[in-house]
Amino acid sequence: MSTLTVLSPGLLTTVQDLGREGYGAIGVSASGAADMLSLRIGNKLLGNLEGTAGLEMTLLGGAFQFSGETWVAITGSDFGAALDGQAVLPYTVFKVSLGQTLQFGPTKSGARAYLCVRGGIDLPKTLGSRSTHLLSGLGGLDGRALRKGDILPIGDDSRCGTASYNSTTWHDLAIKRGAIRVTKGPQWENFPSAARIKFLEQTYIVTEEANRMGIRLTGTRYELESAGELITEGVSLGAIQVPPSGQPIILFVEQQTTGGYPKLANVIAVDFPTVGQLRPRDEVRFELVSIEMARFLYLERERALM
């Protein structure tokens, strides 16, 4: 069996797939790649199933070697990848030979890059997924971020399909980032109209507290008026909750499954990858769309990926 060796892990590198749904009733959020679109595209380029596990790097990438000839693809943000010092292009498929080093640097665009390998990272599944859930120490490699010296098994690739090369269109899909579109949250009507207007009008800055659990934002002009207390209820991925500080938090892939802060809005599914690429100090604006529009955009995105 071939393996991947971590020479240096970078800032925060974890094993991720598309997450584990179905455990909300015991308090386990789905986790999974923060930018699932990029992971899916990386897998499609290689002929892997879309949900195959790869590595998610954050802001600063690592360095890796392989025990034998391995086909890989790099997607997500541009971390200046180089193979033995030679630059390699994201959104292409290339071969890494025994002894070669695949090195990533600091990001040149968004927060996360993905390293996908043909056959996938073949760690055992926990609750149906290989995705690392850092907060609860679940999944991936011992539920933690990768360290120097870790060795990860690579799956058998004899059952992989033919690699796809629709990479130009997919690349466009993955890098097109604009305003983050939202639908009304469950407590939208509870917020004073001034708060709703301010939320949609002003630019937000991503704070340093931006991770897989959630992204705290600071308004450039206003705090939002509160919508009061709420009986704790289930929260969906991408919920934008407003605590008493008036500064919103986007709940993300390692979110708490329930919460008591009112939720003003919810990021639409097609814009989750945009959220997954937000870095501290990035600027964000929100645009309100209807559920019907969100669904239309979602179906359109999934068709483009076929």
Next chain:
Amino acid sequence: MKNLLPANTRFQPASDQSLLVQFGQEISLDTHREIVSFLKLLEAQPPKGIVNLHPAYCSVLVKFDALNFTHAEIEASLEPYLARLQEVKLPVPRLREIPVCYGGEHGPDLAEVASIHGLSAEEVVRLHSSATYTAYFLGFVPGFAYLGGLPPELATPRLQAPRKVVPAGSVAIGGNQTGVYPTATPGGWRLIGKTLLKLFDPASAHSSFFEIGDQVRFVPITAEEFARAASQ
């Protein structure tokens, strides 16, 4: 044909992939039983397209496959379940006992909780360990049960500034609820004791020690018993 929904039940979109089923706006055992009944019905005959469920005090968040189903279709498929809640015979709940070492290094807030209520620490322990609690639901983090039924004398506001790290196994009071932190996480509840029980273990059959609807009691143990158990 439209099914007749229970009067207090309504649907509300939560996102483009999820909706909330609301069971009124009051925390009560009756509402809790409705929610457990709803989950039992869904478990017995899972409807198509449901991806995940997050039950809470008076609501269930339903995440669905938005590629193949609309909100209206999911609502229509859930209505017959909601119309049948009264038919469900709930089994007698399990009783889960939690050995707890109260106070000292394991319960750093016990003295303050006692002084807030003008009680002795022993009195707080006696009250906390004499009640039988109900696990209304699990949420927040894996394996964390929101336990209702705290004696009203012990209801204590959360800390002004949450701790950055609460040790795993901490037994705590937050408002009129009590609970046990399964893993080390940030938290704002008041820590009155600690248990060695592992409340969340993905390698075990059900992963979580608690499940929704459990009855729970806390059993005081001494610091010596705790230390002995910890060393085994």
